[in-house]
Structures are given as C-alpha cells and as structure tokens.
Amino acid sequence: LAKTTQPISMDSYEGQEVNITCSHNNIATNDYITWYQQFPSQGPRFIIQGYKTKVTNEVASLFIPADRKSSTLSLPRVSLSDTAVYYCLVGEGFKTIFGAGTRLFVKA
Amino acid sequence: DAGVTQSPTHLIKTRGQQVTLRCSPKSGHDTVSWYQQALGQGPQFIFQYYEEEERQRGNFPDRFSGHQFPNYSSELNVNALLLGDSALYLCASSLGPGTGFTDTQYFGPGTRLTVL
Numbered sequence: 001l002a003k004t005t006q007p008i009s010m011d012s013y014e015g016q017e018v019n020i021t022c023s024h025n026n027i028a029t030n031d032y033i034t035w036y037q038q039f040p041s042q043g044p045r046f047i048i049q050g051y052k053t054k055v056t057n058e059v060a061s062l063f064i065p066a067d068r069k070s071s072t073l074s075l076p077r078v079s080l081s082d083t084a085v086y087y088c089l090v091g092e093g094f095k096t097i098f099g100a101g102t103r104l105f106v107k108a
Numbered sequence: 109d110a111g112v113t114q115s116p117t118h119l120i121k122t123r124g125q126q127v128t129l130r131c132s133p134k135s136g137h138d139t140v141s142w143y144q145q146a147l148g149q150g151p152q153f154i155f156q157y158y159e160e161e162e163r164q165r166g167n168f169p170d171r172f173s174g175h176q177f178p179n180y181s182s183e184l185n186v187n188a189l190l191l192g193d194s195a196l197y198l199c200a201s202s203l204g205p206g207t208g209f210t211d212t213q214y215f216g217p218g219t220r221l222t223v224l
Contacts, residue, residue: 042218043112043217043218044215045215046212
C-alpha cells in the first residue's frame with residue numbers, strides 16, 4: 001500500500017504563500033494524489049487532485065514532479081481561516097488511507 | 109444541492125451498549141464509506157458500501173457492521189461499545205466504488221460518539 005509522509009506541523013503568517021510537501025515513494029502507476037483540508041469537528045473537505053505536472057484551481061495549486069514520488073500543495077496568500085489540518089492521500093483502490101496530516105497554523 | 113448529512117450530531121452511550129449512526133449521501137452519489145477519527149488523528153477507514161453490499165473493510169472488528177439501503181443511505185452499527193470507540197464517525201460519499209484513479213470523496217460533518 002502506498003504510504004504518505006508529511007510534516008507534522010507548519011506555521012505561517014497571513015498573506016504568505018504556504019507550501020506543504022508530501023512524500024509517497026511507493027505510489028502506483030494508476031494512483032492519483034488528493035489533498036483534503038479539515039477544520040476541527042468537521043469532516044475533511046476536498047481541495048485538489050492531480051496525477052502529474054501541475055494542477056490549479058480557485059483555492060490551491062498542486063505540483064507533482066515527473067517521478068511522482070512527492071507532491072507539493074501550494075496555498076497562495078493564506079488567511080487566518082486557512083488554519084486547519086491538511087491531508088495528502090494517494091489512491092488505494094476502495095480504501096482511502098489518511099495519515100496524520102499537517103497542522104497548519106496561520107498567525108496574524 | 110444537499111451535501112452529505114449525518115445523524116445524530118452527538119451521542120452519549122455507556123459501555124456494552126449498541127449504537128446506530130445514519131448517513132445520507134450527496135445527491136447523485138451511490139457509494140458510502142465510513143471512517144472513525146479519534147482525537148488528534150487522521151480518519152481511519154472502517155468499510156465501504158456500494159450496491160447495498162460491503163465492498164471493502166478496514167482493520168475493524170466484527171462489532172462494527174453496516175447497511176446500505178436502496179436509496180443509497182447507510183447505517184453504521186457498533187455493538188458492545190468500548191471506551192475506545194469514543195470518536196468522531198465520518199461518512200463520505202462518492203460516485204462509484206473507486207478505482208484509485210479519482211477517489212474524490214465528500215464528507216459529512218460527522219457524529220461525535222462518547223462512550224462512558
């Protein structure tokens with residue numbers, strides 16, 4: 001099973017760009033990379049998904065190098081409301097495996 | 109368009125009791141997965157239902173069981189509750205059981221279960 005490794009926590013200030021990197025050395029050929037955001041006492045919320053190169057939507061960008069063994073979630077100009085836990089996942093067929101995630105704390 | 113809904117929001121039970129949690133998937137979704145999230149940890153996969161059958165199961169004992177109805181809603185049942193079952197129980201819905209290609213899931217707000 002593919003396994004992901006992320007930093008346990010990160011701090012940032014409002015207005016800065018935040019990059020969270022995830023390692024997934026054993027990613028399978030067919031696996032996509034998905035990022036979720038979770039606020040306390042709420043369910044995770046889908047942020048972005050990609051397979052290779054770069055994907056951008058209205059809230060984030062996802063950078064995936066050619067070997068796909070890592071990925072970087074980029075959050076432009078974070079605000080206090082971006083304080084949350086961010087999970088990186090790779091496809092596991094029927095099962096979606098969450099790691100411990102990265103706790104991002106945005107300061108004023 | 110209603111998202112994933114779960115009931116109840118909170119629940120308090122005592123050891124040895126049984127509990128049933130309910131989930132209605134996002135409109136158009138036919139697959140429901142259940143997760144347990146202990147405080148400070150990531151969600152742990154319990155099982156997934158598709159076409160009214162349990163398709164995959166995580167590392168949870170048989171005390172955890174479920175059901176999916178023809179309208180795609182689902183129930184999670186936990187028997188003989190233990191103190192360690194206290195957690196946030198999350199339901200997620202998706203279109204199709206997933207192949208690893210696009211396993212995008214939509215999560216509900218969860219049910220907070222406290223076992224005393």
